[in-house]
Amino acid sequence: MSHNPITELTCQLIHYFARFQDRAEEEREHVYTRYGELLHYHNESIVQFGDLSIAASRINWACFCQRRGLQLRHLDQQMIPDEEAVQLILEKSKEWIFPLASVTKLRKERYALRFQRAPIVAHVIGNIMQLGELYGKPQKLEFAPDTTVSLVLHEQFLDVEAPPGNSKEMHKFRARQLFMIVSRLLKYTNMHPVEPEDQTDETLVISIDSNNHARRPTQPDIVDGDPGNPVRQEVRLVCGPVVESHKKAATTLDSLSYMNIRSNDMLLIAMHRHGVRDCPQGEGFQDLMRRLGFAAVIVDLFEVRHSSCASLVSNGLGSSKGANYILYNSARLETLLRTFNGKVETGVYGPLPPLESVDLSTLEEDLDWHLIYGYLLHFPEMIESVLLQFREGHVGVHILVRYIVGLASTFSRYYRNKQILVQHRANLMPVLHARVYLVKAVRQVLNLSLALLGIEPVNYM
Numbered sequence: 250m251s252h253n254p255i256t257e258l259t260c261q262l263i264h265y266f267a268r269f270q271d272r273a274e275e276e277r278e279h280v281y282t283r284y285g286e287l288l289h290y291h292n293e294s295i296v297q298f299g300d301l302s303i304a305a306s307r308i309n310w311a312c313f314c315q316r317r318g319l320q321l322r323h324l325d326q327q328m329i330p331d332e333e334a335v336q337l338i339l340e341k342s343k344e345w346i347f348p349l350a351s352v353t354k355l356r357k358e359r360y361a362l363r364f365q366r367a368p369i370v371a372h373v374i375g376n377i378m379q380l381g382e383l384y385g386k387p388q389k390l391e392f393a394p395d396t397t398v399s400l401v402l403h404e405q406f407l408d409v410e411a412p413p414g415n416s417k418e419m420h421k422f423r424a425r426q427l428f429m430i431v432s433r434l435l436k437y438t439n440m441h442p443v444e445p446e447d448q449t450d451e452t453l454v455i456s457i458d459s460n461n462h463a464r465r466p467t468q469p470d471i472v473d474g475d476p477g478n479p480v481r482q483e484v485r486l487v488c489g490p491v492v493e494s495h496k497k498a499a500t501t502l503d504s505l506s507y508m509n510i511r512s513n514d515m516l517l518i519a520m521h522r523h524g525v526r527d528c529p530q531g532e533g534f535q536d537l538m539r540r541l542g543f544a545a546v547i548v549d550l551f552e553v554r555h556s557s558c559a560s561l562v563s564n565g566l567g568s569s570k571g572a573n574y575i576l577y578n579s580a581r582l583e584t585l586l587r588t589f590n591g592k593v594e595t596g597v598y599g600p601l602p603p604l605e606s607v608d609l610s611t612l613e614e615d616l617d618w619h620l621i622y623g624y625l626l627h628f629p630e631m632i633e634s635v636l637l638q639f640r641e642g643h644v645g646v647h648i649l650v651r652y653i654v655g656l657a658s659t660f661s662r663y664y665r666n667k668q669i670l671v672q673h674r675a676n677l678m679p680v681l682h683a684r685v686y687l688v689k690a691v692r693q694v695l696n697l698s699l700a701l702l703g704i705e706p707v708n709y710m
Contacts, residue, residue: 299361
């Protein structure tokens, strides 16, 4: 099965309605990453809009097919015109990577498609448990198969007087953090980072730039080689300015001062909303404060596109919900697993059985489904979408940040509505074991996502 099942499922669905005009094209591997209004994979309002919704009108599909060199298989004005057509697609979907359970008509000329949940639940939990840190790792990227990459940060963004990992000027700090995030993303893909001195004509050079004034263009710079030699391409990723929220002018705060401000903000929010655990004012407390502050700063700087203006949070303006939710739910995950392991050690629970002997059917309810289908299944697809626009001078770090916030918020809702560590009764043990595996899967994906941003998870809050 593909490391990115969403891509495979998209191809199967599109090819159900359309075929290639040129038979030779059928032999090639095609990836559909930009399909606009044609397909919507949902991670919210799944009960209302389905797991996936598709355009019902032939017009939408005809426009897409014209751009892609495809031809629709039938002439009906509606893509699934009657009950017979519904049964046909349900039967055909049995051959797909994930079979459908139902197809219904929505308002606004769309169909809602719902999948059989059991195969997806088993696939997601099984893959995460088996692959661990390799889950979601791209095997092949359409824009850069087997490409060597050289990542360059200009020396003007290095501040030797600043503490490690910091820069006195916020726009320089943002550029340095983008450099480090891109470096981690490249290591997570099949691309091969090389040192500047090892560049070849085929090497994709990615340079990190910064702009503390009016936005400069972020289009890639094409560097021509000598006649007869291959063209080397250099992509310039530009960080937009960092401004004060109340006056929209470039900030005069240095990164260390801002991190201290955000650490204090996060602590106050944790105390007021969640009752932060008492902790001695020692090394452990200081480490927690550092992680809280750094997470808040990264979210502030990258919840918008890196090329856009980032506004600092000051004087109570703005929101810390994103970073706060992320690390608070990171702590929840660790606490749940620590509590479960403690009860196993004291004999309250038996050991967690192997996954293959666990009944995962208890994870097919709506709240479980929001986590598994809406977020965990889509992690590989999200990683590829972050990298998709490299050659256009963009990298979607904001997509990764929003994914993490959404995952943490969804788990928070799950935690409030589900009793994960159930009472020790024989009939409840299958539920307990399935939910513990789900918690382990969420923790694995959350920690993978945080690691790409350089954010460390926390054990308590």
